[in-house]
Amino acid sequence: MKMESEVVAPKAGKISAINAKQGDTVETDHVILEIAD
Amino acid sequence: MKPFIANAPKPAPSVVTGSTAAGTASAASAVAHTSTNNGHGSNTPEKVGPYNFEVEVNQKSYKVAVHELVAPGAPAARVGSAAPAKPSARSLDRPGKGTNKSGSGSGEVKAPMHGVVKELLVGVGDAVTSGQKTPDFSKP
Numbered sequence: 238m239k240m241e242s243e244v245v246a247p248k249a250g251k252i253s254a255i256n257a258k259q260g261d262t263v264e265t266d267h268v269i270l271e272i273a274d
Numbered sequence: 275m276k277p278f279i280a281n282a283p284k285p286a287p288s289v290v291t292g293s294t295a296a297g298t299a300s301a302a303s304a305v306a307h308t309s310t311n312n313g314h315g316s317n318t319p320e321k322v323g324p325y326n327f328e329v330e331v332n333q334k335s336y337k338v339a340v341h342e343l344v345a346p347g348a349p350a351a352r353v354g355s356a357a358p359a360k361p362s363a364r365s366l367d368r369p370g371k372g373t374n375k376s377g378s379g380s381g382e383v384k385a386p387m388h389g390v391v392k393e394l395l396v397g398v399g400d401a402v403t404s405g406q407k408t409p410d411f412s413k414p
Contacts, residue, residue: 244408247382259394272382274381
């Protein structure tokens with residue numbers, strides 16, 4: 238079964254880094270985005 | 275297989291907690307009705323209560339009264355006190371389907387599971403609000 242999940246921002250801020258691109262396979266707890274204040 | 279023995283002695287529960295509003299309210303008031311079996315040098319446990327509970331089993335409601343046996347001089351456990359119950363670590367309330375709030379305020383958006391980043395919905399420098407959908411994630 239294919240599962241889809243929406244990942245949401247834990248806080249407000251500006252995206253400071255993106256550590257994955259569309260189509261990338263990532264492991265659990267891989268930091269996809271970093272949000273700066 | 276363990277044989278079933280009718281009328282086998284069972285250990286009495288030490289603490290019975292109530293969860294219904296009716297049970298909690300009546301139990302709180304029942305605490306005030308502690309028996310006064312003291313001062314006679316007797317070691318017989320004091321009977322505290324009754325604590326009234328409403329128990330639901332298979333959608334059928336039962337009213338039960340529970341008495342606590344307390345050693346003379348010992349404080350009662352205050353079953354069903356008016357203090358609100360502490361929520362359990364594993365709450366049954368779950369977030370919305372497929373929604374994963376990662377990091378809990380840390381500023382990192384982590385992958386909730388091994389999977390593929392289906393779509394990145396934001397770019398570097400974009401302003402986001404708390405709870406905003408960022409990447410779309412799917413499990414292969």
